[in-house]
Amino acid sequence: MKSSSLVLIPATVYSGTSTITGDRQKAVGYYQGQGNSQSIRFISDDFPGIVTVQATLDTDPTQDSEWFDVYTFPGDSATDGSTAITTDYSITVYGKFTWIRAIVSQFTDGEIGPITLSY
16 A cells, blocks of 8 residues: 655645635545545644545545535534644544545634645
């Protein structure tokens, strides 16, 4: 199996942009039959906001409607993104996704990233 460590969102200091859509990265399902788990690492420093990890099963997604949410950071559904978080946190998501991307929203201060994908 190919082992990869890919950047979903690079280290970014707040500069007035509240929403950032990272580049799509090949997920484990891109490589036919190579497993179904991938790890995502979130690093933040006084980051108030939300990161939504999205995936697709399409081979070449070109529209937002082809993506679906697989994880939201912070993971507590009671958290609305208004509390600044400093953390180094990892999760594992399961699925034969072909592509994964991250979207940062409600970004109002601090630093987010890097957010990385590995398998």
